[in-house]
Amino acid sequence: MKDTHQKNQIKHIPVLLEPVLSYLDLKEGESYLDLTAGYGGHAGQILGRTLGYNHAFLVDRDQSAIDFLQTKFAGRGVTLLHQDFYLAAKKLLDEGHRFDIILADLGVSSPHLEDASRGFSFQSDGSLDMRMDQNQDLDAEKLINNNSVEELEKIIRVFGEEPRAKKISLAIVQNRPVMSTKQLAEIILNAIGGKRQKTHPATKTFQALRIAVNSELELLTNALPIWIELLKPGGRIAVISFHSLEDRLVKQAFSEVSGNRYDASLQLLTKSPIVAVAEEIAFNPRSRSAKLRVAVKK
Numbered sequence: 001m002k003d004t005h006q007k008n009q010i011k012h013i014p015v016l017l018e019p020v021l022s023y024l025d026l027k028e029g030e031s032y033l034d035l036t037a038g039y040g041g042h043a044g045q046i047l048g049r050t051l052g053y054n055h056a057f058l059v060d061r062d063q064s065a066i067d068f069l070q071t072k073f074a075g076r077g078v079t080l081l082h083q084d085f086y087l088a089a090k091k092l093l094d095e096g097h098r099f100d101i102i103l104a105d106l107g108v109s110s111p112h113l114e115d116a117s118r119g120f121s122f123q124s125d126g127s128l129d130m131r132m133d134q135n136q137d138l139d140a141e142k143l144i145n146n147n148s149v150e151e152l153e154k155i156i157r158v159f160g161e162e163p164r165a166k167k168i169s170l171a172i173v174q175n176r177p178v179m180s181t182k183q184l185a186e187i188i189l190n191a192i193g194g195k196r197q198k199t200h201p202a203t204k205t206f207q208a209l210r211i212a213v214n215s216e217l218e219l220l221t222n223a224l225p226i227w228i229e230l231l232k233p234g235g236r237i238a239v240i241s242f243h244s245l246e247d248r249l250v251k252q253a254f255s256e257v258s259g260n261r262y263d264a265s266l267q268l269l270t271k272s273p274i275v276a277v278a279e280e281i282a283f284n285p286r287s288r289s290a291k292l293r294v295a296v297k298k
Helices: 001-010 017-024 041-050 063-072 087-092 109-116 140-146 151-161 163-174 181-192 203-214 216-230 243-258 279-284 283-287
Strands: 032-035 056-060 081-082 099-105 230-243 267-270 290-295
Touching: 017 041, 017 230, 017 290, 032 041, 041 056, 056 063, 056 087, 056 203, 056 279, 063 203, 087 099, 099 216, 099 290, 109 140, 109 283, 140 203, 151 163, 163 181, 163 283, 203 216, 216 243, 230 243, 243 267
Parallel strands: 032 056, 032 099, 056 081, 099 230
Antiparallel strands: 230 290, 267 290
């Protein structure tokens, strides 16, 4: 287990780290809530600057991430919460907590993508899992093999923004049962053709299935107003998204409570999302699709 943790620590590179640190304008002793702590890439850097370990709450719905964080921050006084970011935020709000710094990195971590058994990637063959929380019942295999053509088409079209959703969903149903990531990727490739593209033809479908399995957009929609409420006056919130549906929700939630209105509670620090520079993309290709939005509580 220790070797696996060390491997994950080396391979997981936090995206947009420099702009995150810059926009959050960290000060020693500030309280910190990380709603998607993962393997502690951002958290380690932020807490190394604030030194507010006793005022830090790190949240993740994945038990393997929580186990890793427990080792990484052992004896530091950090509080870990094994929950999704909506339930964790609701609990903290009900308990009266408020924070100077809130961060949510909505992407899938590198260790998830590299562990074939988790089913997030088709780069190597694995089971169709895709669950962030492995205690939940619904996984990608059940979703794929039990839903109708129409239901699959809607998931793939809406969550994957895939224009060929109907053709893909028909091919999936015609080839059921689908039991592995490689089998699913090949079905999609055969259904829509294998022309050379920048991204694999299965990319959008895999994204859609992951979003559906984990109720990602529903949770984000419900959680964003709570995150804003959890900020202290002068507190900063940073959200990193990885596809347009997430970014749209973040932009909308921030816009609804900001601006020149007398009742505005947020001031936007990023009018447009911050994206990775060429140098970061070169050493961390995962950052290519990352978008950062930051706001401060009035």
